[in-house]
Amino acid sequence: xxxxxxxxxxxxxxxxxxxxxxxxxxxxxxxxxxxxxxxxxxxxxxxxxxxxxxxxxx
Amino acid sequence: xxxxxxxxxxxxxxxxxxxxxxxxxxxxxxxxxxxxxxxxxxxxxxxxxxxxxxxxxxxxxxxxxxxxxxxxxxxxxxxxxxxxxxxxxxxxxxxxxxxxxxxxxxxxxxxxxxxxxxxxxxxxxxxxxxxxx
Numbered sequence: 001x002x003x004x005x006x007x008x009x010x011x012x013x014x015x016x017x018x019x020x021x022x023x024x025x026x027x028x029x030x031x032x033x034x035x036x037x038x039x040x041x042x043x044x045x046x047x048x049x050x051x052x053x054x055x056x057x058x
Numbered sequence: 059x060x061x062x063x064x065x066x067x068x069x070x071x072x073x074x075x076x077x078x079x080x081x082x083x084x085x086x087x088x089x090x091x092x093x094x095x096x097x098x099x100x101x102x103x104x105x106x107x108x109x110x111x112x113x114x115x116x117x118x119x120x121x122x123x124x125x126x127x128x129x130x131x132x133x134x135x136x137x138x139x140x141x142x143x144x145x146x147x148x149x150x151x152x153x154x155x156x157x158x159x160x161x162x163x164x165x166x167x168x169x170x171x172x173x174x175x176x177x178x179x180x181x182x183x184x185x186x187x188x189x190x191x
Contacts, residue, residue, distance in 0.1 A: 017166060
């Protein structure tokens with residue numbers, strides 16, 4: 001129950017709303033963004049490996 | 059071209075002479091004097107007479123109290139416009155606030171998701187483009 005009319009709890013309520021909101025948002029996007037980051041990192045690793053093999057250094 | 063203008067001037071001068079003759083043949087009366095004066099005024103100042111006639115016609119067509127009424131209506135509209143705009147803004151704010159009341163956590167979550175996603179996509183795009191992590 002929000003305490004918007006209660007001045008004693010207004011700031012705490014707002015702070016809690018932001019903490020919960022930002023935490024929920026990060027939690028929701030954490031796994032998809034990590035997967036995409038893995039994909040990009042792995043793509044870069046494969047690209048570098050391919051270039052090294054192409055140059056005859058491997 | 060000159061012949062055309064000559065003909066036009068001669069025709070109109072003949073018309074003027076005919077009108078003057080017709081008016082002179084009228085029996086003497088104040089109306090005849092007034093008519094002759096107007097005719098002479100028209101010949102000496104045609105534009106002024108046209109403006110005078112137009113003003114009289116407009117005054118005959120438009121009632122005297124219409125223009126002040128129009129002004130009053132315009133003032134009322136302008137006075138009411140500010141209040142109407144403020145009322146519309148307050149109503150819009152109330153509507154948005156009512157729809158979003160109790161959902162501030164979801165709104166902040168959505169903002170966070172959008173921000174983090176956009177920043178991550180931009181970072182990954184730049185990383186893949188430059189080949190450096």
